[in-house]
Amino acid sequence: MSASANSIRLAVVPGDGIGQEVVAEGLKVLAAALPADVALETAEYDLGARLYHRTGETLPDSVLDELRGKDAILLGAIGDPSVPSGVLERGLLLKLRFAFDHHVNLRPAKLGPGVASPLGPDAQIDFVVVREGTEGPYVGNGGTLRTGTPHEVATEVSLNTAFGIERVVRDAFARAQARPRKKLTLVHKNNVLVHAGHLWSRVFNQVAAEFPDVTTDYLHVDAATIFMVTQPERFDVIVTDNLFGDILTDLAAAIAGGIGLAASGNINPSGEFPSMFEPVHGSAPDIAGQGKADPTATILSVAMLLEHLGHTDAARAVEAAVDADLAERSSSGTRSTSEIGDAIAKRVAG
Amino acid sequence: MSASANSIRLAVVPGDGIGQEVVAEGLKVLAAALPADVALETAEYDLGARLYHRTGETLPDSVLDELRGKDAILLGAIGDPSVPSGVLERGLLLKLRFAFDHHVNLRPAKLGPGVASPLGPDAQIDFVVVREGTEGPYVGNGGTLRTGTPHEVATEVSLNTAFGIERVVRDAFARAQARPRKKLTLVHKNNVLVHAGHLWSRVFNQVAAEFPDVTTDYLHVDAATIFMVTQPERFDVIVTDNLFGDILTDLAAAIAGGIGLAASGNINPSGEFPSMFEPVHGSAPDIAGQGKADPTATILSVAMLLEHLGHTDAARAVEAAVDADLAERSSSGTRSTSEIGDAIAKRVAG
């Protein structure tokens, strides 16, 4: 979007664990998919556990400044058992999402050809979750009193604004309108979280008036998890808050063949800041460095990146190559991370 | 627990929608299961949408006072589309849970004999969720600023105390210790909700030291939803906060054969206040009054009620009758709510 058609300045943040391995395959496929007249300029940033242990920093200001000038960011995975839980997540991953105002966290769930779902061979799964990315319980607001004592009290404050909800809801309506089924489901818990929930519902209903051809629906988050395993065909586009979106998209990934296939885009629709593309999965330290990670989620995230930058044909080519690869997986035996990347890159190039 | 062995003073709150129908069957089975020398004294309270429309009240103080003197409460379902979302949930259901300090919200998930799971015939599902019931994002703390304007801000405050976490975590450890597999999984999101999450983890690890024979595990809530559909056999006992427990138990119900079978107990372990037993499902206004509702979840909640009051044999008899009924369902055709209740009551009595 913000990129000129003929060059891409890409920041690459491999991160921790399997991040390095899967990002390498993503870049391989990106290079194969890009039109010959588009120059790709990549800069790699070594952020994550290594930097943290060396310097105590998670995201130096100088790096944040450099990233700001990029057209997009490709991220592998963040998190390592050697770092206390939350330090890298909050100090790096969420800091990037918040600093670059990635308010549309886009997570498609589609059962690819030949992919086994835990729901069986007849499951119909083809929906997109539009997860709000800059508000809700993720703002980091809250604290502790009498910390470490038997009288400790800890709070978490979920912040929700009409401004923040309206822009992501409008984006979701537009996405629903562009799809054949034109259906948008709001997921929240407005019978318990009445303050935030009623605001979400009010804004949703207001924006709905601008999209009369979109069918709307509301589900409490608990009911949404039921339908996701009993009637996934019910969903077309879902819009929800940051925390519910986190939960629902992992569940969505699980029913659509696993977290190894789930792509995501942290989108700043205005293009004011670079958008960031990353697999939904984590750093999986248990299998890191062994060539066992499935790079498909990263490769599909690269397709989202291409689409976001206006290279629609290249995006479709990557998706088609992944589909073709998936369809043959049952007969292709166990392949390493780079073998899968090579196979998909070859299909894209050929 | 608080009841003397020879009499039960039971408050019955049928509530809205299908609540009336399913509670009637629960009472039928309760009467059949109770030992002959136990006197059952029931008092019905007409709470829910009807009372609200008539008087504007959700839970009059006088009723709350009467309920306080009971040994237990059997509740059907709360909620009606004619009442704004949240009014009855917060003003009645949650008010009862909070007023009577139901801090252990117990929700078993077990795939009954012959019951079809969306995960297929080989799914192994036999776990219990211990959901905290009196804290977290359910406290109702929060509010709105510039309400109804494009500049509205809405907050929800999750409150978590070491005191509140410790008691429910200890209860969950004891339950895990009493089960053959002795495994307890803490579910939270301590990499993002760091204040509350670290408090949960700290208290969990402290209490764990008292239960060295219990295997412990931690999962982020998003990962927990994945395992619930890919490896449900991984779970034995889960302990989690109020909101994550709400979400996970609906998902657990879905994989274990549906919300029509999911029972729950809102337990006040000290017996200071009456505990409350209710199906996990809602009021299902779309099928209310048609004899279509499955009363099994309520009947299994009655078994939990019996167990809580020390009538263990009667509880086991109800569970066995339900299992026997479930095992024959594929051949018993479509039955009405009361036909299912009759069949189970007959098995219990015979």
Ligand SMILES: CC(C)[C@H](C(=O)O)[C@@H](O)C(=O)O
């Ligand atoms: C790692 C974690 C902070 C992150 C999140 O909660 O958003 C992850 O679960 C995701 O979904 O991208």
Ligand SMILES: CC(C)[C@H](C(=O)O)[C@@H](O)C(=O)O
């Ligand atoms: C009706 C609602 C307030 C309730 C809850 O969220 O606890 C229900 O979903 C449940 O799980 O018992």
